[in-house]
Amino acid sequence: xxxxxxxxxxxxxxxxxxxxxxxxxxxxxxxxxxxxxxxxxxxxxxxxxxxxxxxxxxxxxxxxxxxxxxxxxxxxxxxxxxxxxxxxxxxxxxxxxxxxxxxxxxxxxxxxxxxxxxxxxxxxxxxxxxxxxxxxxxxxxxxxxxxxxxxxxxxxxxxxxxxxxxxxxxxxxxxxxxxxxxxxxxxxxxxxxxxxxxxxxxxxxxxxxxxxxxxxx
Ligand code: G3P
Numbered sequence: 001x002x003x004x005x006x007x008x009x010x011x012x013x014x015x016x017x018x019x020x021x022x023x024x025x026x027x028x029x030x031x032x033x034x035x036x037x038x039x040x041x042x043x044x045x046x047x048x049x050x051x052x053x054x055x056x057x058x059x060x061x062x063x064x065x066x067x068x069x070x071x072x073x074x075x076x077x078x079x080x081x082x083x084x085x086x087x088x089x090x091x092x093x094x095x096x097x098x099x100x101x102x103x104x105x106x107x108x109x110x111x112x113x114x115x116x117x118x119x120x121x122x123x124x125x126x127x128x129x130x131x132x133x134x135x136x137x138x139x140x141x142x143x144x145x146x147x148x149x150x151x152x153x154x155x156x157x158x159x160x161x162x163x164x165x166x167x168x169x170x171x172x173x174x175x176x177x178x179x180x181x182x183x184x185x186x187x188x189x190x191x192x193x194x195x196x197x198x199x200x201x202x203x204x205x206x207x208x209x210x211x212x213x214x215x216x217x
Contacts, residue, residue: 004025004183005189007027008032008042010046012186028107029057043073043077048077053125056081083107085108091106109127116150123158127183128162133164145177161183171192
């Protein structure tokens, strides 16, 4: 499973890039706004920190404008992925941009029918928002499972990028369901290694080793 960092903060991206555990980055207009940085400068900086795919979202509502924005965004760096919303306009723009070999991430996906359309339009990634589905008492992981089955049935090569991830369980269950990628917020990614039984076990090992009075070095 690939891990992408869901962040537009260069310092956060750099921290996890140095750990060698993230394979890409996803941003969206809200994360860009939160960064309070100039758009183009920020995208250039993010794309210089991480060599993997960096999703950057078009913000217009017409397919013509999305295509224009997509070409502009794709020109910023060679590892940019153009993010488009799951609307007919987004699908039309996806068809054109993917036809020009520009990778597209179709975002704000909440159903399997949307995921089928995205794959048929040549999207490189589909982003089902599992956390927001759960917020509406709809099983987000079930959607990942469904999309995985459909994509397998028809050999669609679009990668399933589980997004809107809020918990460790979202990460693990997305992996069980077969998502190719999980895009994880930094504060959640930070907690992934921790388990209270690991801490407890390490405490015992350390104290027993000290009691043995022995040294390795
Ligand atoms: O990549 C999509 C993600 O940023 C949305 O997450 O928690 O706002 O639903 P959330």
